[in-house]
Amino acid sequence: MRRLTRYVALLAVGGLLLVACEADEPEDVVDPDEVEEPDEVEEPEEEPEEEPEEAEEPDDVPWAGYEGGEDGVLRVAYVYVGPVGDAGWTYSHDQGRQALEEAMGDQVETTYLESVEEGAPAERVFEDLAREGYHLIFGTSFGFMDSMAAVAPDFPETVFEHASGYTKLDNMGNYFGAMEEPRYLSGMAAASVSETGQLGYVAAFPIPEVIRGINAFALGAQEVDPDATVEVVWTSTWFGPEIELEAAESLLDRGVDVLAQHQDTPAPGQAAEERDAHWVGYHSDMSEFAADAWLTAPVWDWTDYYVETAEMVWDGTWEPREVYASMADGMVQLADYGPAVDDDTQAMVDDRAQDIIDGTFAPFTGPLYDQDGELRVEEDVEMTLEELLNMEWFVEGVIGEPGE
Amino acid sequence: MLGLERRSDVPAWIYVAVPVIAVLLALAVGAVFLVFTGHDPLTVYRVMIQASFASTFGFADTLVSATPLILTGLAALVSFRVKLWNIGAEGQLYIGAVCASGIALLIGESLPGWANILMMLAAGAFGGMLFILIPAIARAWLRTNEIITTLLLNSVALLFINWLIFGSRSFWRDPAAGQFPQGLRIPDEAYFPRWGATRVHLGLVIALLAVVAIWFVLNRTRFGFRMKILGDSESAARYAGVPVRLMVVAVLLLSGALAGLAGAADVGGFSRRLDPNSLAIGMGYAGIIVAALSRLNPGSVILVAIMLGGVRNAGTALQSLPERVPMEIAVMLEGAILLFALGSEVLVRYRIHWPWSKGPALDASPEEAEAT
DSSP states (O other): OOHHHHHHHHHHHHHHHHHHHHHHHHOOOOOOOOOOOOOGGGGGOOOOOOOOOOSSSSSSSOOOOOTTTTTOEEEEEEOOOGGGGSSHHHHHHHHHHHHHHHHHHHEEEEEOOOOOOSHHHHHHHHHHHHHHHHEEEEOSSSHHHHHHHHHGOTTTTTTEEEEOOOOBBBEEEEEOOOOOOHHHHHHHHHHHHHHHEEEEEEEEEEEEHHHHHHHHHHHHHHOTTTTTTEEEOOOOOOSHHHHHHHHHHHHTTOOOOOOEESSSSSSHHHHHHHHTTTTEEEEEOOOGGGGTTOOOOOOEOOOOHHHHHHHHHHOOOOOOOEEEEOTTTTSSOOOOTTTSSSSSHHHHHHHHHHHHHHTSSSBBBBBBETTTOEEEEEOOOBOOHHHHHTTSOOOOOOOOOOOO | OOOEEEOSSTTTHHHHHHHHHHHHHHHHHHHHHHHTTTOOHHHHHHHHIIIIIIIHHEEEHHHHHHHHHHHHHOOOOOOOTTTTEEEEHHHHHHHHHHHHHHHHHHHHTTTTTHHHHHHHHHHHHHHHHHHHHHHHHHHHOOOOHHHHHHHHHHHHHHHHHHIIIIHHHHHHOTOOOOEEEEEEEOGGGOOOOOOOTTOOOOHHHHHHHHHHHHHHHHHSSEEEEEEEHHHHHHHHHHHTOOHHHHHHHHHHHHHHHHHHHHHHHHHIIIISSSOOHHHTTTTHHEEEHHHHHHHTTTHHHHHHHHHHHHHHHHHHHHHTTTOOOOOOHHHHHHHHHHHHHHHHHHHHHHEEEOOOOOOSSOOOOOOHHOOO
């Protein structure tokens, strides 16, 4: 959206210049015309019914269910926050969409809207899709949550599914994945490859999700090298290749030799490649962008969830869920290794992955100390999901502030 | 020789014909672009009109988008009328939103809704005025270039609202939104009433009232008369005893207040919280375009704002076409319309002197032409 603002600003400056030039004419001041009384206000809407808007809590209309559609096709729409070509978050969801099409063939018809603004502007987008008759609508950014929740009660026959949020209504569920699991594994790989023990993290916003990822990465690294440190630089972007590149370079300047990241672009990898450093990507297999630097990445695979959800809607068995899926479920995974990760390391990390999948190991298990060396989690105690979702402190060995 | 000559009198039809032709030309240029990128321009335009103007809900959303543009358009108009260039409506809008949401949260449920809404509007206008106060004073007494000061303050305001929501535990931030920072919702009572099932809200009424009020001020008050004199010539104004410095400050404050109202309208009618994502979409900058296209006429601001609001809203609809026209085409069209509309302004005031036409050549003012 910043880009749009910039265009508009440019246009505006152009407009201004022209007005300014014109205004220099000694204008015979045209008498400002009579104000046309705007009849538009009265126009929209015949039925002034009390609209059931903004219901935070479930209203009394239960989800009515998919009734086969006129043509027997389940129509599924995806609303993305970024461009499908971002190689990251949105790309991963679009891969899931394509996989859904493949899996269900003629039963489904999918569409997507990309680069949709978050917040109130998205309300219109979701409402339009629902009105156009889409049966199942996925919104894949946190900032869509309230818009979806505002629209959902008006369309009880449409199923809304929101990624990364927490609102549940009669016809709206939410889903997300335990990315800290593969994060931890990627930290192990990073520390194994690092020569200096100094790892860097190009971080997005100081919020629990990102902090959790950094901590998981650091803990994984410390399993391999107890002295490993993780330096954090915040970019305040989810998708900002230039800033992310600069942040990556500043970390490399400080002697970091492996970078990890949270944003949607492969920019940190390109910075690492240039300096012969190494890189842990995120979201999707980004190895093609910096093949030599590439180690691995924690990645999303939404396929199973999307197929499963669409089938439930098709069968009429869908009901709102709150899903936090794990490596065992397959929603979060570790990407393929790059050439820099040797066989021993791969075997070690794979073993750990198996422990996680088997449920015999959880990354956030005590004893855990914070940056000040204070014991935060007692020995053998596992942090609860609730605690993880609200994590706002860095573990020992992380360099940086868990806030701006 | 080909050239321009000043029209001695401007026929009335030309005021209508020129903008219409400008829009058509812009669409034609857009069509060339679309054809070269492999899209069918007729389909694209049909979809755009369908999405933004031809359906009840589409048009309602166009009005929603037009609401802040009317107010920021007026903000630019007021200052441009006296040749003051307030480019900071963008920032004044943000600060207006900060004040409006702040007051709504402060009041909470302690006052009835209508009182809360009134306070929000007042706070919004106040915020906009506050944020232009320094540039206004600097312009009036130090002759500091207000283009630069207001423009730079836009970045300050943007960073400020981002800090309020993303960078700090401010009063505006929702303490419960642990996973992702967002503004705290204003109380239900403070929501602007909406029109039926659409999202058209009270802000539109406020914007239209503002148009009427500005028209009245410009044409029926001493203040408006002084603005006219000041706009024509500062030295004449001084000679006529107009308190120039106070006028400069007052006009800029009025401009800031209008932009601040747009911020309040976003908070109360649209976002219902301080939301940098939905604020920072260039509504303030677009106001400059609106003012320019309206030829600084308050009434025309409404029409231009609705047109631009529609063009902007059509962006997402284009993605529903099977061949996925990029939504940036909407921005491009906006630019092309502006360019042609402003370019064609020349034709309102001048006529083209073709090489083969008779009579006195260019640049001669009508009087001189008669003299020769």
